[in-house]
Amino acid sequence: MTAITPHASQHANLSPLASRFVDVAALPWEKTLYPGCETKTLLIDPATGLLTVLMRMSPGAKLKDHEHVLIEQTYVLEGSLVCGEGVCRAGEFVWRPAGSRHEAWAGPEGNLLLAMFQLPNRFFRPDGKVVDAVGNDWEKTWRGALAGHRGGLPGI
Numbered sequence: 734m735t736a737i738t739p740h741a742s743q744h745a746n747l748s749p750l751a752s753r754f755v756d757v758a759a760l761p762w763e764k765t766l767y768p769g770c771e772t773k774t775l776l777i778d779p780a781t782g783l784l785t786v787l788m789r790m791s792p793g794a795k796l797k798d799h800e801h802v803l804i805e806q807t808y809v810l811e812g813s814l815v816c817g818e819g820v821c822r823a824g825e826f827v828w829r830p831a832g833s834r835h836e837a838w839a840g841p842e843g844n845l846l847l848a849m850f851q852l853p854n855r856f857f858r859p860d861g862k863v864v865d866a867v868g869n870d871w872e873k874t875w876r877g878a879l880a881g882h883r884g885g886l887p888g889i
Contacts, residue, residue: 736778757787765866766856769794769839772866782852782878789846790814790839796856796866800834802875803851803882812844852879 738744738755747753755775762771769791776785782803790796790812806828807814807821814821816837821827829835831851853865853875863871 735780736776736783738776739774762789763867766864766868767794767796767866769843770796770866780878781881782850782875784850784853786848786850787845788848790844792839792841792843794843795836795838797836798834799836799854799856801829801831801850802853802855802879803831805829805851805854806849808847810845810847812842813840814838814844814846815840852882 738753738760740760741753741755743756744753757773757775760773760775762773764771770788771790772786772788774784774786776783778784806826808826809821809823811823813823814827814837816835818835819827820840822840853871855871856864856866858864865871865874
């Protein structure tokens with residue numbers, strides 16, 4: 734098994750098939766490339782790219798130009814998440830198909846989101862680099878995981 738919850742030290746001695754109970758309050762908030770956007774990684778599988786995060790965004794914080802390489806799902810726990818296609822408010826859910834590309838930002842009250850990714854997003858920086866949300870070179874970090882998905886995606 735390659736899936737883990739970073740910073741969950743109580744998981745170290747569990748058997749491979751044991752349930753992983755996560756004390757989310759004890760996990761640290763981690764900065765992303767984007768000011769006002771922080772995450773707690775609940776689950777990540779480096780081999781497949783599967784990723785579940787709790788994300789909070791300050792009022793008006795923006796996730797700049799990015800692509801959802803595979804399906805992304807977001808449930809808004811508090812506040813709102815906005816993009817050019819609409820607004821997703823507390824208690825609502827939005828999912829985005831593979832290949833969709835956009836910017837998204839927090840509404841005036843900020844937000845708290847539960848986001849699930851089949852593979853981390855690709856963020857397009859003004860300098861031409863393509864990175865993940867924490868600044869890792871996307872190709873070097875996630876290309877192998879993408880190849881493991883049935884057929885991958887053309888053009889990526």
